[in-house]
Amino acid sequence: MPLTSRRAVLKLGVAAAAMVAMPRLVLAAAQSAYRHYAPQASDWRGFDLSTSVTPPDGGATSVWLPIPSVDTPWQRTLGTKWTGNAASAEVVTDPATGASMLHARFDAAQTDRKVEVTTRVETRNRTIDWSKKSDVHEDPAVLKEALASSSIAPLDGIVAETARRVTAGATTDVEKVRAIYNWIVASCFRNVDTPGCGSGDLKALLASATPGGKCADLNGLFVGLARASGVPARDIYGVRLAASEFGYSQVGASSPDVTSAQHCRAETWLEGYGWVAMDPADVLKVMRKETDRWIRDPLVAPVDAALFGNWEGNWVAYNMAHDVVLPGAASATSVPFLMYPQGLAERSGRFDELDAKAFSYKITAAAA
Structure with missing residues (x-):
């Protein structure tokens, strides 16, 4: 056409x-700020990529937060840490695809829930x-x-x-x-x-x-x-x-x-x-x-x-995975791909990963 x-x-x-x-x-005039688009080989740039979640109260709840698990000539991971009041939290990997994520679990009676995971990465063009x-x-x-x-x-x-x-x-x-x-x-x-x-x-x-x-x-x-x-x-x-x-x-x-x-x-x-x-x-x-x-x-x-x-190199890869199983879910739960936080509540079921406000999560990136 x-x-x-x-x-x-x-x-x-x-x-x-x-x-x-x-x-x-x-x-x-609006386009005058543009430069000819032609990425060239570049030095490494460091970033701290953080995902924080304050899931709503109400029943036992699990969240899975994707973290960068790709190390290549254009990206490398330097370390991951987490903070918060989750009853438990650990970095887990879907064995079939290699996709990594932080799996955090909150007890049914727990209130004021919060967990944050931060990964330091370096990228280049x-x-x-x-x-x-x-x-x-x-x-x-x-x-x-x-x-x-x-x-x-x-x-x-x-x-x-x-x-x-x-x-x-x-x-x-x-x-x-x-x-x-x-x-x-x-x-x-x-x-x-x-x-x-x-x-x-x-x-x-x-x-x-x-x-x-x-x-x-x-x-x-x-x-x-x-x-x-x-x-x-x-x-x-x-x-x-x-x-x-x-x-x-x-x-x-x-x-x-x-x-x-x-x-x-x-x-x-x-x-x-x-x-x-x-x-x-x-x-x-x-x-x-x-x-x-x-x-x-x-x-x-x-x-x-x-x-x-x-x-x-102004972007970071989480994974290259399809049909990702969420480790530790009460029943076999998978997603076609893992690019957004995932959540599962005992009472209300799956969270809408596209509704960051209701979920509720925030992702930030800062130069390191």
Whole structure:
């Protein structure tokens, strides 16, 4: 579908309409703070990432707070500690996926409940030089896992059909993932009405003529289509930590309060390059929220180019896990992915992880 037609179909919301109505001189002035988006290799940056919870009184209650459990050339964890009055609290790991979290339990009669977990992490920009290849290897078991289906990302039916159509004519893995990335940017859209980061349900997403969602949907679609094409790929669930150094408000945190700054990224394994960063969802976010001319806008082009292989180190990964079991739950309880705090009360049942106020939790990030 041509971009001009897609724009009409998507019925842009109030924010985009306001941008369209903005006089060109005013728009140019508003965009003057932007720099050409091109992340470069950088030094490590330290952050203290804290999640605090004051769950409501009423019956025995457990909470599971995701903590960074990814150590890579672009992220490392230096330590985790917790404080509060929970009856018990410990860092636990889902053995099947490796996702780590703080599991805190409050007794039925306990009041004024509070627990806070803080992890010190270091991150840095992730970049690639497409002109250079190297002899890189990965554990075959890891690559096999990165080709598997999950409860929200089956690899048959409409997912397989879409993958075949999108990658038709591509002969190498690089060509396949480039075709998938370009198709998502050209054919999907960021739906501002999608709750949270989206459900990641690929069949539901592809059932629409114009697939729309947020990062767990759009980057999850990249991963699903890559896997269905025989290219290892995986979702990486995390949260933004700091503003973009290039002035783009939508690809960074706007304040130290990052309670609603969750973001899912993606990566794919390419022979000669190793694990390579991907983030078509943020291209669509910039298109929807920071421009009035979609991909034709000069603000979008460098983001589109850079996020195929690069990203800024202003974000931290929690895990790369699907279908995560919450250890210590009274009954077998799992979530499709772990990017938000989880809670379970004896009387009222599961908490709504997207309702931070009712839960109630707060996430902050501070330079360390």
